[in-house]
Structures are given as C-alpha cells and as structure tokens.
Amino acid sequence: MSREQVRIALVLPDLLGTYGDRGNVIVLAQRLAWRGIGSETVTVLSSAEAVPESCDLYVIGGGEDVAQVAAVRFLHRGPGLRRAVERGAPVLGICGGLQVLGISFVTGDGVRHDGLGLVDAVTEPGSGRAIGEVTTRSTVGGVGLLTGFENHLGRTRVGPDSQPLGRVVRGIGNGHDDAEGVVRGHVVCTYLHGPVLARNPKLADLLLEWAIGEPLEPLPDPPELSALRAERTRVHARNRK
C-alpha cells in the first residue's frame, strides 16, 4: 500500500458501535498523525452496498443482538472483508465484532447464526453477563499486558485454527479455559472495551504495522497513558462486581 494515506474502515458503526468503539479508529488515526502519516476514515454504514475491499485496516465494534444479526446479514452480502483479509489487511473485531467474525454465534433467543468464519471461534450465551475490568497477558506480537472492560453475555470457544489473543489474569474473557479473544493471521478479536486501543497502544501499533507492511518508529507514551495502564491493571480487582 501507499504510505501516503492509510485507509481505515469503521465498519457498521450504526449497528455495532455501542460502547465507544469508534474510539479505536480515533486512536489509530491519531497515532499515524503523530508520526506524520495521513489517514482517511471510511465509515461503512448499513445503508452502503457492501464493505469495500480496498481499505488498509478494518474496525468492527459491538452492539445488541438485533443489531448484531442485522450486521452479520449485511456482511454476508459481499466478499469485501474476506478478500481484504486474504490480502493480509488487519481486522479488529470488538465484542459483537468478535462474534460475527467467528464461525457462529447464538443470540439470547437461542437462534444460531453463521458468522463470517474469519476466525475459528464459536459463541454461545453464558449463564450471566460478564461485566468488569479485565487484564490479560498476550503473546501476540509482543503486545504484553492488555487492559480493558468487558460487558458481554456470550462465551466463546477458540478452535484449533486460531489462538486466543491473551490469557486472562483477572476477569472472565471468553469464559472457556483462561482464554480471551481470538486471533488468526491479522484478524484480531477481543471482548475488551476501553476502547482497547486507547488503553493498549502496542496493540494499536501492531495493527498499524500490519496495515502499512513495515515497522513504525516508536512513540513515547504520554504520561497519562502510562499512568492509566498502571492504574487499570492495579485497581480493577477492587472495582469488579
């Protein structure tokens, strides 16, 4: 791709954008801007024909059941996202985004829906909502400790074709073993809100490097970001319900 202008697709924020997920795109664009790299945010609303396959990076957020079912129906309509993934473009799926990018998910009404199958993950409702601060340890791309906030009913099993994004240190995560999230190639999925890229700049930069295809110069974390990461990985035990 051209390094001139990185095209970041915000996929279906009208359906899957309930939990500040737009913030992940703000973080990606700003981290490029701080390095003098331009970016363009391509907002794909459900009124669009389909997801364009030409973007460099895709972000899909979470939403409620009805919206999630409408979103997966929309995503099945065109091959754009699948082709982009085959080309190696990174995709970040959050919460409901994780579920629609997996093989299948079951909504609260017991109906099973086919996902896009871009990661090997199957989601079914749990006995209660998982709500609270989460810390996980990731081995992917040297991203290390991840911090976020989870709020989901689904419990997700990661299959042999994919790996978890991290191992739960505190919190619930996928609800099976101690896995949190799911990764296959450049498709990264997680239950972590926060937004996840705001709290975890290394993960943001990893996605950007995949999008650009070359290493980025390191950025020093602003002091409040280091302090926030330290605070969140320390205090969440107290805040958990």
Add this chain to the structure above:
Amino acid sequence: MTDTTRETRRTAIDGAPAARTGQRWRVIPAPTPPPTRTARRLDLRTTVAVDLGRLAATLSRLLGLGSGGMIGGRLALTLQPQALRRLAIGRRVVMVTGTNGKTTTTQMVAEALRSQAPAVSNATGANMLDGHVAALMTQPDAPFAALEVDELHLARVTAEFEPAVILLLNLSRDQLDRVGEIRTVAASLRRALAQAPGAHVIANRDDPNIVFAAADHPSVTWISGGVRWKNDALNCPNCGAFLGDTDDDWRCSCGLARPAADWTVTATGVLAADGTHHQLRLSLPGHVNRVNATFALAAALRLGCGLDPALARIGRIRQTAGRYDTVRLAGRQVRLLLAKNPASWLEMLDLVSGNGRRLVLSVNSREADGYDVSWLWDVDFEVLRDRWVQVAGDRALDLAVRLRYAGVPVEVVSSVEDAVAAAPDGVPDVIANYTAFRDLVTRSRR
C-alpha cells in the same frame, strides 16, 4: 391558546400500515379544572404507613442521615405495598422520563403547575417508586404531582395507576453496563404506555426511539426541538432498517414515521400548533432548556394552567438540584454543569465551547455512573481543541488520554477545588458526571 392534539393514526408497528386518510385533528375540549383541595380519605393501612414513613424521615433528618425522604418512602412502601396507588388517587400526576433532562423538566412542570395549585415533586433525582411515595407523602392534599421516573420504572408506575400526563423526553446510550441497551428501554416505555391508554402523552417527535415508544398511543402531543446526538437512532427502532438523517422527515418501510409537530422549539421560544409564537425567557441556559421548558409548558396547559403564569414561573428557575448553579467552591465562584452520557456531554460542551472561561472536567465511574467509561470516546471533545482543560475525578486519567487523542491540551489535577483555587479571575465552568457532580454540590454547601 388552543391545545391541539393529533389523534392517533393506527400505524403499523405490529402489522401492515393502516390506510392513511390524511392527518386528522381534534381540538381537545377545555381542560378540566384541577381537583379541589378537599382532604381525600386514605385507608387506615396507608394512613399508618404514611405516618410511620414520615416519622422515619424526620428521625433520619434529625440524626443527620440525609434528607430522609427515601427512607420514609421505602418504609411506607414496605408497610403498604399499595402506597403509590393509594396516594395517587384523586391527584393529577405528571410523570417525566427520558435519558436526559428529567430533573430539570420535572422541576419546570412542578413550578408551572404551582401557578394554579399546590404540586409536590421529587425533583431531587429520587426517581424510583420509593422516591415517588416519599414525594406524594409530603403533601397528601396537593392536587398536583410532578414526578421524574427512571426510564425502566415507568412500566411499574403505570401498572400501579394511570398518570394524567406522561412526558417522554429522549433516549440515548447511558450507563450500558447498568441500564441496558436503548432498544430494551424503548420497548419498556412502549409497554408502559400501553398500560396507560387514558393518560395524555407528550413526546419528542425528533427522537426515533421515543416515536417508537409513543406511536401507538391514542393521545399524543408531539414536541419538535431537534436532537443533537443521533448515534442511537441511525436505524429504525422497530425493524432495524437504516433511517439516514433524522433531521429530515423519515418514514420507514415498516410504517414507523416521524410525526408532525404540535409544538416546535425555535431559537427564542416556541411555535404552537395554532401558529402562534411564544417567547421563552429562561434563566437556565441553552437550547436544551428551551426544549425542556416546552415539554413542561405543554403539560401545564394540558392540566388547565394559563400560559403566561406557567411561563413566568418556568422562567424564574435558576438551577435544578445544583445543575447550572453558580456555587462557592474553594473560596471561588464556579458554575456547575452536569453531563452524564454522550448526549448530555454534547449539550454541555456546546454551552461552554464559545466562552473563554477556565474549564475543569470531572468524571467518576462509581455504581451510579456505570463502571465503564468507554463512552468518553463517543463524545466529540475535539471541539475543545483551542482550550486548555483540567481534568479530575476517579477517571481523570481516562479523560486525559481521551483529550490527548482529541488534540486538547490537558492537565490532570488532584481535585476540582485545587484547579479552581489556582484559577485567575472569572468564574470557571465545571462539567462533571453524576457522582462527581453530586459530591461537588455537597462540598459547595459546606
């Protein structure tokens, strides 16, 4: 002026769109006079429950445990589970709900009604059933009550009794880890209205989620005041189809459509359905309060109040439970603004973005705020780019990171008091979310 109300068009939520024969209007007959202030006889159990509840409230107050209202209401409800229903008999009750503006609008309704007769109110934010009982207990003979109600509790209220008027202000994302998602709330309001077919509904026609909740009710006055925050209404609340720009008229293929406005809020006042324009001279700032005032005015007229006396009383309100109030903090005058969720942050940022005052923001994430602060990223803090902003509160660091990414120069301070004490001359603005705001109000009164 004439109070006109659109008769229900049987739309379509549950089936095929009904045949439309154009808009049918009817003029509501002259409003009934208020109930006379004869003491209503309560049954023995309710009387005992109310007496003991009041005693508990008084004791709680004397012991310094707070205002006592909640404890009294809770005790009365325990002793007489039907206390709400019994206390509401013979009164004309206005229920006010919606995500933002409940407390302010409730106070406006109460004040407007007082132009005619005594009205009780829970305009302090105690908006569940015990708060309602507590408010009604304070003056069992007052013919009017203006009660704010939590969005998810309106259905419990209408299961108990039928209010005279129900105000549906707006719905937007708020404390998702606690309250739940918009669709659930909209469906609950819809059920609540179905239980109160005899109530008169005053609803926001510019908010598709509110339109969904009220569309099938037989008696609705529609208010048009515009909606700044649109991200919770991009899709049809009924069927999920994309709606597009809801600033324009919209009609979904499922039949849900934007109703015509009975009252339209303008830059200076309100345009009534009969074409007359009325100036709104308010002490409270901003467009958002002209919208709130229009809702309150429509409710008051419905219950027989005169326009001018009602407006005069609404106009005199300077603060509601501390909101918009200029208070003393750390020896300084500061203006306190409450913002709890993306929609109300947009309104408050709009209010301060034009002035050059020192600005302090404070955000907590306690139980009453919701533990998740991801919503900070739904707020366009980018409008503050030219400002230098100080941040405080339990989640000052989250806010600082958000502002850093928005390109806003930011400083983390240990408390709002520290920030304002060091401020130069002038009256700083402080915008705080729920518990941060509540604590500031408490500390300012010391």
